[in-house]
Amino acid sequence: MRWLYLHFYQLQLDHLYREERLVADEKEGQAASKTTSQATSQALSQATIIVDGQGNEVCQACELAQQQGIRLGMGLAAAIAMQAKLRVLDYRPLLEQELLQQLAEQLYPISANLVLQAPQGLLLEIRSMLRYHQGLENYWQHIQQQLQPLHYHYANAHSPWAAQLLARNGYQQLLADTPEGQQSLEQSLARIPCSSLPLKKNSLERLSSLGIHHLERLLKLPLKEISRRFDEEMLLYLGRLNNELKTPLAYYQPTEIFERQLQLFYEIYDSETLSKPITPLLKQLQDFLQQRDLQAQQVDIQLQLRNSESLKIELRAIRGEEKAERWQALLKLRLERLELPAPVETISLRCEKHQQRGQEHAELFSQHQGRLSQEQLLDSLQARLGKERIHFLQAGNSHIPEHSQQLCNNANSSQGTSKDNSQNNPQDKKGSSKNNTNLPLPEGLRPSFLLKQPQQLQEEVLLFYGPERIQNPGWNEKQNCERDYFIARNQEGRWLWLYKTPNKHWYVHGYFA
Amino acid sequence: MNKSTTTPKARPADKPLNAALLQELQQRQQIWRASEPLPIAKGITAELEPSRYPELDNALNGGLPKQGLMLINSLFALGEIRLLQHYLRQRLQDRLLAIIAPPQQLSSDAWAAMGINIDQLLLISDTQRDESLWSAEQCLQSGRCAVVLLWEELLQEGKSLERQGKKRVVTNRQGQINRPANRSINKPINMAEAKRLKLAAEAGSSTMIVFRKPHSAKLAADLHIELEAKPRGLCLHIPKRQRGWPLRNIHIDFSRDWPELCVPKRPQNVISLAGKRQTGKQQAH
Numbered sequence: 001m002r003w004l005y006l007h008f009y010q011l012q013l014d015h016l017y018r019e020e021r022l023v024a025d026e027k028e029g030q031a032a033s034k035t036t037s038q039a040t041s042q043a044l045s046q047a048t049i050i051v052d053g054q055g056n057e058v059c060q061a062c063e064l065a066q067q068q069g070i071r072l073g074m075g076l077a078a079a080i081a082m083q084a085k086l087r088v089l090d091y092r093p094l095l096e097q098e099l100l101q102q103l104a105e106q107l108y109p110i111s112a113n114l115v116l117q118a119p120q121g122l123l124l125e126i127r128s129m130l131r132y133h134q135g136l137e138n139y140w141q142h143i144q145q146q147l148q149p150l151h152y153h154y155a156n157a158h159s160p161w162a163a164q165l166l167a168r169n170g171y172q173q174l175l176a177d178t179p180e181g182q183q184s185l186e187q188s189l190a191r192i193p194c195s196s197l198p199l200k201k202n203s204l205e206r207l208s209s210l211g212i213h214h215l216e217r218l219l220k221l222p223l224k225e226i227s228r229r230f231d232e233e234m235l236l237y238l239g240r241l242n243n244e245l246k247t248p249l250a251y252y253q254p255t256e257i258f259e260r261q262l263q264l265f266y267e268i269y270d271s272e273t274l275s276k277p278i279t280p281l282l283k284q285l286q287d288f289l290q291q292r293d294l295q296a297q298q299v300d301i302q303l304q305l306r307n308s309e310s311l312k313i314e315l316r317a318i319r320g321e322e323k324a325e326r327w328q329a330l331l332k333l334r335l336e337r338l339e340l341p342a343p344v345e346t347i348s349l350r351c352e353k354h355q356q357r358g359q360e361h362a363e364l365f366s367q368h369q370g371r372l373s374q375e376q377l378l379d380s381l382q383a384r385l386g387k388e389r390i391h392f393l394q395a396g397n398s399h400i401p402e403h404s405q406q407l408c409n410n411a412n413s414s415q416g417t418s419k420d421n422s423q424n425n426p427q428d429k430k431g432s433s434k435n436n437t438n439l440p441l442p443e444g445l446r447p448s449f450l451l452k453q454p455q456q457l458q459e460e461v462l463l464f465y466g467p468e469r470i471q472n473p474g475w476n477e478k479q480n481c482e483r484d485y486f487i488a489r490n491q492e493g494r495w496l497w498l499y500k501t502p503n504k505h506w507y508v509h510g511y512f513a
Numbered sequence: 514m515n516k517s518t519t520t521p522k523a524r525p526a527d528k529p530l531n532a533a534l535l536q537e538l539q540q541r542q543q544i545w546r547a548s549e550p551l552p553i554a555k556g557i558t559a560e561l562e563p564s565r566y567p568e569l570d571n572a573l574n575g576g577l578p579k580q581g582l583m584l585i586n587s588l589f590a591l592g593e594i595r596l597l598q599h600y601l602r603q604r605l606q607d608r609l610l611a612i613i614a615p616p617q618q619l620s621s622d623a624w625a626a627m628g629i630n631i632d633q634l635l636l637i638s639d640t641q642r643d644e645s646l647w648s649a650e651q652c653l654q655s656g657r658c659a660v661v662l663l664w665e666e667l668l669q670e671g672k673s674l675e676r677q678g679k680k681r682v683v684t685n686r687q688g689q690i691n692r693p694a695n696r697s698i699n700k701p702i703n704m705a706e707a708k709r710l711k712l713a714a715e716a717g718s719s720t721m722i723v724f725r726k727p728h729s730a731k732l733a734a735d736l737h738i739e740l741e742a743k744p745r746g747l748c749l750h751i752p753k754r755q756r757g758w759p760l761r762n763i764h765i766d767f768s769r770d771w772p773e774l775c776v777p778k779r780p781q782n783v784i785s786l787a788g789k790r791q792t793g794k795q796q797a798h
Contacts, residue, residue, distance in 0.1 A: 374609065377655040381637065381648055391636040393621045405621035407636065441626055445773050448594050448624060449617035465773045487773055493742020494590045495774050510620060511590035512774055 001156040001177050001185075004124045005163035008103075010151045011096050011120055012050055013060045016089070018149070023265055048087040051076055059091055093119050098261075103147075104252045109291070110142050114252040115160075121167070123160050123249070140174060157185055159243035165189070165215075169196055190216035203234055258288045258351040267306065267343035271335045274303070274344065278331060281349045282324040294354040295320030299327060301349050305342040313338070315383065319375040320355050326376070333383040395439055400472055400481065401450060401509065404442075444468045445487065447497040447510030457498060457506035461488035467500075487512070565599035569749065572763045578735040578755075579604070582711040583722045586729050587740035589616060592747050593724060594627075595771055596740070601660055602628040604720060608659035611635045611652040613645050614667045642668040646706060649721060653710065656717035665725040670698050701725070707732035744776035 008014070047065035049058050056076045068083040080086060096119050103122060104114050110133075113125035126139065133139035155166030156174055162185070166173075169192050175181040192215045194207045206229070212218050218238070227235055239245035260281050268274055278301065289296055297320050301313040315330045381390055391407040398404055445465075466486030474480050483499035490496060497510035538544050561575035570576050577583065577600050585593050601610065610633055612619065621631045635658070637648050645668055652658040702710075702723065711733060714721045731737060731753045739750040746767040751760040768775045 374655075374657045377651065377657050378635075380651055385637065385640060385644055385648065389637060389639050391638065393619060393624075393631045393634045393636065395621050395625070395631060401620065401622075405619070405631070442622055445771075446620050446623040446626060448620060448627075449590065449615065450620045452618055462776075464776065489776065492588055492591075493744075494588065495592070496590075511617065512623075512771075513590040513592070513594040 001158055001175055001181065002125060002127045003158070003160045003163045004126050004154065004156040004174075005117075005160070005167040006122045006124070006147075007153045007164075007167040008100075008120045008122075008150060009153060010060050010062075011099055012089075012092060013048060013062055014150045015095070015099050016048070017062075019265070046085065046087050047083055048089065049079055050089050050091050052091045096120060101255075105254060106146055107143065108252065108254055110146060111139070115249045116252055117164065121164065123164065126156065136174065136176065155188075157189075159241055160247055160249065161237065161241045162189060162243075165192055165196070165241070169193075190214065190219070194218060197237070199234060199237060200231075203230055206230065254292075258285055259348070260284060260350075261346060261348040263346050264344065267345055269340065269343045271338040271340050274335055274347070275328065275332055277347060278349065279324070279328060281347070282327050282331075285327070285349065285351055286322055286324040288351075289322040289354065293357055295322045295357050296327075296351050297353040297355060299349065299351050301331075301347065303340075303344045304346040304348070305340070306345055308342040311338075311340070316387075317375070317379050319373070320357070321376075321379075322357075330379060330383040333380060337384065397439065399442065399470060401446070401470065404446075444485070445512075447495075448513040450497075450510045451508065454499070454507035454509045457508055459490055461490045461496060461498070463488045463498075470499075485509070562600055562603055564596070566596065566765050568763055568765055569596075572749075572751070572760055573736075573754075574757070576600075578720070580718050580720055581714050581735035582707060582733075583720060583736045583738070584707075584725060584729070584732060584734045585722060585738045585740065586725045586727050587738075588727060588742075589724075591740050591742045592767065592771075592774070593740060595767065595774070596747065596765065597722070598627045598770070604659045605629060605633060606659060607633075608657055608719075609633050609635045609652070611637065611649070611658045611661040613637045613648055613652075613661065613663045614640055615662070616664055616667060642670045642700060646702075646710070649710060650713045653713040653719045653721055654717045656719065658717070658719050660720045660722060661714075663721070663723045665701055665723050665729070666699060668699060668702070670700060701729065702732065704732055707734060711735070745778075746775065 047068060047070070048062045049065050049070060050060035051057065052059045058070060058072055058074045058076070058079050061070050061072060061079075065079075065083065065086065070079045070082050070086075074082075076088070100116055100118060100120070100122065104116055107114060107122070107124075111124045111126075111129050113128055115123040115125075117123050124143075126136070129139055130136060133142060153167045153170055153172050154174065155163050155171045157163040157166060166188055171188060173188070175185055194213055194215060195204060197204065197215075207213075207218070210229075212221075219242075223235065223238070226238065236245065240247050262277055262281060264277060268277075282299075285296065285299070295317075297317060299315045301315070303311040303313070305311065313331075313334055315327060315334065317326070317330070321327060378390065394406050394408050396403045396406045463486045467484035468486075470481070470483050470485060472481045482502055485497060485499045488496050488498050495512040496508050497512065498506055499509055500506050535544065560579050561573070561577065562579045563570045563576035587593050610629065612634060614637065619634070619636065624634065625631055635652070637645075640648065645663065649661050649663055652661050710721045710723075727739060734753075735755050737751060737753045739752055741748040741750075743764065747765045749760075749763040749765060751757075751763070753759055766775075
């Protein structure tokens with residue numbers, strides 16, 4: 001039996017229950033407010049149905065609802081007539097698709113060949129996995145462990161469509177690959193009504209008008225006769241059912257981008273409580289990264305607010321980080337400064353930028369043991385203060401004192417060229433961003449601190465050293481700079497770096513601290 | 514009856530111990546008097562880093578502390594960075610030097626000329642008071658910054674004009690750093706914060722150096738230094754330090770390291786007549 005089909009007939013409902021249970025557990029753990037705990041306990045005890053928007057039919061119903069007489073396929077009015085206090089939710093096929101994807105990710109480590117059969121099914125190819133799991137029972141046990149506490153029907157067969165048919169019709173059986181197994185498979189298949197075949201409506205009507213109500217009779221008909229009365233689709237289907245024709249299948253490939261969305265049951269007003277729901281998402285990110293041996297460089301969190309534009313938070317780790325605790329710490333630093341203009345309804349987490357895991361830090365062997373590595377320190381500082389307030393100095397390629405250095409945002413050791421962030425005097429545009437470690441130092445003495453804008457000299461000073469002329473003839477008047485620099489001392493004993501322009505104006509440009 | 518072999522600068526008020534019991538304890542070397550230098554045990558002298566200014570190193574019996582909190586009270590730009598030049602260079606090794614909210618822009622030529630690799634300078638600018646202190650603590654604790662420099666007069670709370678794009682730090686005639694006006698308040702570091710910074714520095718084997726106004730209050734730091742400018746260098750007072758008495762009048766001569774920044778000695782055979790012109794040029798030697 002090569003194929004196993006899992007039919008999750010209650011996927012959305014199960015997801016709902018799982019989330020509610022999480023919320024209820026959380027609330028029980030803390031001292032929660034009375035209203036929220038009441039609301040959740042109410043929800044768990046209420047009957048819930050899910051209604052398909054198109055036909056207003058009940059497509060999923062919980063046990064409580066079914067006990068009270070609601071059946072699948074009933075109209076909404078009939079359902080309400082059965083039970084007045086119902087919780088009715090819309091069927092969301094997109095949500096189910098996402099959930100199916102998540103399930104596939106969950107099962108992927110156990111069974112490598114998966115096919116997603118939207119909206120509610122997963123097809124697994126067993127034969128290649130049996131040797132790894134050493135037997136069908138072990139394999140099935142592993143899968144069952146992963147899939148608790150979902151509700152599903154399952155069946156295996158020699159062809160994918162046969163398995164699908166059986167599972168969709170409510171069978172929950174696993175058959176062994178023996179003659180008895182084969183026989184019971186045929187028997188089960190025989191009993192399936194033709195109305196549940198995934199064929200066009202015309203074909204199904206024709207089949208029922210011909211009096212063929214069960215698959216058994218259909219399979220007994222010779223193919224020639226079928227081809228005369230029915231179209232190609234029927235022939236293809238039957239061929240594939242019997243495993244005479246091959247079905248092209250697209251196997252599931254795990255995604256490169258990690259994306260998760262969390263719909264909150266209650267709106268969050270306080271930015272600090274946001275870290276609670278985001279923590280499990282970060283743990284999932286950690287699993288995702290560890291499975292692929294990657295490290296994340298940037299994590300984008302988008303907060304959707306009520307009646308307002310969504311907020312984006314970007315957390316960066318210079319050297320890549322996969323541990324959830326580190327991301328949590330960075331998130332906490334950012335959240336402390338965050339102001340929410342409106343309450344948060346949905347949180348989505350996305351991680352695109354990742355890289356292979358690099359080597360461990362060389363600082364492991366340095367004498368000075370501290371808690372963080374240099375990159376982690378810079379990450380923390382950036383997370384709280386913002387990238388624009390952390391700078392490194394870089395020597396600039398100019399003899400004009402203002403341009404002899406530039407500020408750049410990244411550490412020089414990691415990059416050859418860096419961004420040019422120099423504070424330009426509007427006059428001069430010199431200063432390239434080459435790696436300037438080879439430039440010779442100026443021969444004259446330079447002050448440790450330079451004023452951003454040279455100021456007029458306003459006090460009495462004694463000149464002691466000079467002049468040193470720094471000249472930069474430019475192409476026009478504005479770029480000209482011809483200054484005679486002197487070192488002077490003022491009354492309090494402070495040493496200044498002055499310059500005199502050709503107009504005999506004196507300016508203070510720096511201090512020798 | 515001093516038990517140490519080296520003769521320190523004993524205070525003139527040292528009286529020999531009278532009671533017989535005390536004398537006996539001293540003979541057994543179980544008493545230490547603060548006037549004596551620290552006992553020469555390996556752990557303790559290894560904690561001092563020489564500043565390479567011999568007068569200071571002698572006065573402090575070794576040098577400046579290798580880790581912890583140092584408070585330097587002085588007007589801006591009297592020579593405090595020059596005093597710390599060798600200390601910074603020696604402590605830096607392969608770690609960073611974090612400079613938080615400096616009063617002016619840094620000039621890379623000057624710092625490179627002092628022997629500090631400018632790749633190791635980390636500048637954090639335009640921060641509020643709590644952010645500055647928090648960054649200092651983070652840098653110290655991480656162990657990846659050897660030294661952190663902070664200017665107390667620039668710690669401002671409240672919206673500074675810089676955030677609105679208007680700040681300019683100006684030093685006025687009295688030599689104080691002009692705080693960015695209006696709306697922002699300068700609060701000096703209190704005892705609790707100083708203690709916290711000291712603990713963070715010890716956790717990460719780093720030094721925190723805070724520059725303050727002259728005659729600021731004493732806090733729990735490893736070393737307090739008060740600077741006064743002198744024509745050929747500085748005059749230091751140490752109002753408070755750990756494991757030692759306060760000291761006064763330590764003269765540092767900058768003529769060896771910074772000859773251009775010393776008032777040259779007047780040669781003996783020059784007599785000034787009027788001496789009223791104050792903006793004259795003099796030849797430097």
